[in-house]
Amino acid sequence: MADIQKLLAQMTLEEKIGQLMQYNGNVFMDTSAEITGPMQQFGLTEADLGRMGSVLNFASADEMKAMQDLHLSKDPHKIPMLFMMDVIHGYRTIFPIPLGLGCSFDPALAKECSQMAAREAGASGVQVTFTPMVDYCRDPRWGRVMETCGEDPMLAGHLGAAQVEGFQGEDLKEYDHLAACVKHYAGYGGVEAGRDYNLVERSERELREYFLPAYKACIDAGAALLMPSFNSMNGIPSVANPWLMKKILKDEWNYQGVVISDYNALGELLVHGVAENEKQAAQLAFQNGCHIEMCSSAYLHHLKELVEEGTFSEAQIDEAVTRVLELKDRLGLFDDPYHGADQQKAEALFLCPEHRELVRRAAEESAVLLKNNGLLPLSEDLNRVALIGPFAQEQGINGFWSCCGRDEDTVTMAQGIRKLLPEAEITVARGCGCQWDDRDTSGFEAAVQAAKNAQAVILCLGEPQTYSGEGNCRADIRLPGMQLELAKAVIDANPNTAVVLFHGRPLDISGLDEIAPAILSLWFPGTEGGNAAANLLFGRANPCGKLDMTFPRSIGQCPIYYNHPNTGRPHWTNEAKQQHFASDYIDCPTLPLYSFGHGLSYSHFVYSDLQVSSPVLTAETCIQVSVTVKNDSPRPGKEVVQLYMRDPVASVVRPVQQLIGYQKLAFAPGEEKHVTFPVTEEMLRFWNFEGQHTSEPGTIQLMVGYADHFLLSQHIEYRA
Numbered sequence: 001m002a003d004i005q006k007l008l009a010q011m012t013l014e015e016k017i018g019q020l021m022q023y024n025g026n027v028f029m030d031t032s033a034e035i036t037g038p039m040q041q042f043g044l045t046e047a048d049l050g051r052m053g054s055v056l057n058f059a060s061a062d063e064m065k066a067m068q069d070l071h072l073s074k075d076p077h078k079i080p081m082l083f084m085m086d087v088i089h090g091y092r093t094i095f096p097i098p099l100g101l102g103c104s105f106d107p108a109l110a111k112e113c114s115q116m117a118a119r120e121a122g123a124s125g126v127q128v129t130f131t132p133m134v135d136y137c138r139d140p141r142w143g144r145v146m147e148t149c150g151e152d153p154m155l156a157g158h159l160g161a162a163q164v165e166g167f168q169g170e171d172l173k174e175y176d177h178l179a180a181c182v183k184h185y186a187g188y189g190g191v192e193a194g195r196d197y198n199l200v201e202r203s204e205r206e207l208r209e210y211f212l213p214a215y216k217a218c219i220d221a222g223a224a225l226l227m228p229s230f231n232s233m234n235g236i237p238s239v240a241n242p243w244l245m246k247k248i249l250k251d252e253w254n255y256q257g258v259v260i261s262d263y264n265a266l267g268e269l270l271v272h273g274v275a276e277n278e279k280q281a282a283q284l285a286f287q288n289g290c291h292i293e294m295c296s297s298a299y300l301h302h303l304k305e306l307v308e309e310g311t312f313s314e315a316q317i318d319e320a321v322t323r324v325l326e327l328k329d330r331l332g333l334f335d336d337p338y339h340g341a342d343q344q345k346a347e348a349l350f351l352c353p354e355h356r357e358l359v360r361r362a363a364e365e366s367a368v369l370l371k372n373n374g375l376l377p378l379s380e381d382l383n384r385v386a387l388i389g390p391f392a393q394e395q396g397i398n399g400f401w402s403c404c405g406r407d408e409d410t411v412t413m414a415q416g417i418r419k420l421l422p423e424a425e426i427t428v429a430r431g432c433g434c435q436w437d438d439r440d441t442s443g444f445e446a447a448v449q450a451a452k453n454a455q456a457v458i459l460c461l462g463e464p465q466t467y468s469g470e471g472n473c474r475a476d477i478r479l480p481g482m483q484l485e486l487a488k489a490v491i492d493a494n495p496n497t498a499v500v501l502f503h504g505r506p507l508d509i510s511g512l513d514e515i516a517p518a519i520l521s522l523w524f525p526g527t528e529g530g531n532a533a534a535n536l537l538f539g540r541a542n543p544c545g546k547l548d549m550t551f552p553r554s555i556g557q558c559p560i561y562y563n564h565p566n567t568g569r570p571h572w573t574n575e576a577k578q579q580h581f582a583s584d585y586i587d588c589p590t591l592p593l594y595s596f597g598h599g600l601s602y603s604h605f606v607y608s609d610l611q612v613s614s615p616v617l618t619a620e621t622c623i624q625v626s627v628t629v630k631n632d633s634p635r636p637g638k639e640v641v642q643l644y645m646r647d648p649v650a651s652v653v654r655p656v657q658q659l660i661g662y663q664k665l666a667f668a669p670g671e672e673k674h675v676t677f678p679v680t681e682e683m684l685r686f687w688n689f690e691g692q693h694t695s696e697p698g699t700i701q702l703m704v705g706y707a708d709h710f711l712l713s714q715h716i717e718y719r720a
């Protein structure tokens with residue numbers, strides 16, 4: 001335990017401000033010669049290296065130790081630096097992208113995956129991860145949608161909290177745990193037109209209802225750090241936004257952790273046009289509670305001056321520095337500045353059988369069987385299988401933000417299927433039929449020939465991993481290049497064609513959906529993708545993923561999301577069907593292609609007997625809602641039983657459906673289960689027009705099924 005107040009009393013103002021700086025690890029590479037490159041770019045001096053509080057991005061435990069040693073040799077107080085990194089969906093052994101993992105509807109699995117990532121990253125010298133990202137998003141054009149947990153605030157909050165718990169464990173001092181940084185606060189997923197870094201203009205009610213709950217869930221789970229987002233929120237970039245940073249984060253939520261800016265977000269206050277110069281940027285961010293500045297130098301160059309001229313008191317600086325030092329203390333860095341980093345230990349963990357097994361299971365649980373006319377599962381007795389499409393033997397299936405994951409570590413589709421069917425003839429069509437995004441169709445002939453010669457075809461389509469992630473937005477979310485045309489030619493040649501999709505966002509696959517007998521979405525599955533796919537296609541694993549984000553029929557429907565508020569002319573009423581003036585399109589159905597919560601199985605689940613323990617709910621009582629679910633098939637399988645509600649009359653317009661409970665359960669063949677959900681008054685609360693989080697008396701509809709397609713429904717009465 002360090003005596004932080006004693007330490008503070010010994011530090012100069014410059015040294016304190018140093019604790020609030022963060023730069024890339026490569027600034028430490030400049031030291032021996034004269035100052036060039038990264039140090040020069042940020043205006044750093046040699047002395048700053050001894051004062052620096054934290055670093056992001058570095059290659060290994062050995063590199064981290066060398067930087068820590070160099071820093072400590074220059075720091076008279078011997079305060080270790082914090083080492084941070086984006087460990088998003090694995091460090092070296094990679095599990096599915098978060099949007100994929102969300103389809104598992106399995107926070108326990110997300111926690112296990114985070115624990116695994118923490119083991120590998122911790123041994124590699126990482127002490128803080130910039131995870132979880134819980135930006136609420138409804139727009140698949142936005143490239144960063146792959147980092148989110150989808151369009152339901154409650155599910156995203158559960159998955160985010162599970163990641164915090166998995167990374168942080170009980171005690172940050174333990175070497176297998178890291179501090180987690182929830183991001184990007186707030187509303188980044190609401191960027192206009194789905195374009196990265198664009199403005200976000202949202203009503204307070206909408207923010208509180210949809211966008212803020214998942215950050216709050218992560219804070220409640222103990223997230224040690226928080227990162228404000230790049231975007232302007234209702235006119236002011238988040239890091240300088242008093243409504244977000246002071247009113248909500250500080251005053252309402254009483255957040256006690258460390259706030260770190262996003263990369264150069266203080267520099268961007270000038271570009272946004274809300275700060276005239278670096279000094280004003282420093283003032284705006286600091287006064288709104290940003291403790292660490294990442295990769296710009298407004299604090300370094302101006303915070304001292306702002307104290308000397310009386311804008312801030314030294315006590316305010318002390319408060320910020322105390323938070324940073326306390327985090328270092330919680331991590332035990334004053335006793336072990338490496339936090340157990342050990343290159344050899346890390347290398348033994350990377351891709352070890354247990355980690356591979358976990359990420360394969362995660363990939364299987366995240367896959368969503370979108371469509372199946374009975375073709376899947378394929379028989380293991382097949383002798384001739386053709387693999388066609390740009391992902392047939394592609395190694396780039398980790399997805400964006402895969403940290404130290406390497407393409408060469410991944411199991412490709414061809415490898416996975418050859419391993420599962422060692423005796424069969426598995427042919428990869430020459431040239432795979434076509435590449436992702438060129439217009440060249442010269443490979444079609446070989447693909448058609450391969451399809452004709454095979455008993456079944458596995459057609460591996462999608463968008464490359466660089467088409468999603470930060471800065472990778474798309475205005476057209478259909479399959480790029482000639483892939484749809486390839487699919488037409490191949491399915492024509494052999495109707496026994498199952499499509500496997502790789503993607504970082506919901507795609508517009510309407511054209512494909514019309515012709516493909518079966519479609520299995522793998523998202524970007526990670527290191528064990530090919531093995532997971534083979535197990536799923538041949539029935540050794542039974543698909544159980546459910547969509548955490550809606551698949552539109554067309555980009556023109558976007559943003560489209562299941563939990564949208566009602567309109568005065570909903571498209572589904574009889575009146576609307578009979579008249580022209582309804583909330584719909586004249587050239588496209590209103591409903592999406594695949595709704596939130598959709599996902600097929602090789603088992604067949606039958607729902608019956610939806611019951612409520614009482615028709616009346618009060619503020620003091622709890623109703624039990626039960627439903628019988630039967631696996632009416634000879635295959636074991638898992639089902640995510642989903643409970644939705646609707647509040648048809650309230651003082652503000654309420655969503656047409658809202659998820660209030662889910663349970664993922666395993667069923668033996670023929671097994672029947674009575675599934676029970678509690679319903680309390682708290683679940684009915686919403687933000688009313690006066691800005692109160694409240695419930696109102698009246699009828700509530702409860703539904704079981706999935707969004708837009710409920711199977712059973714019951715009404716209860718809420719009496720205040």
Ligand code: BGC
Pocket residue numbers: 056086130183262263470
């Ligand atoms: C991203 C953050 C990330 C940071 C550090 C930024 O560009 O927006 O999500 O944590 O870089 O790598």
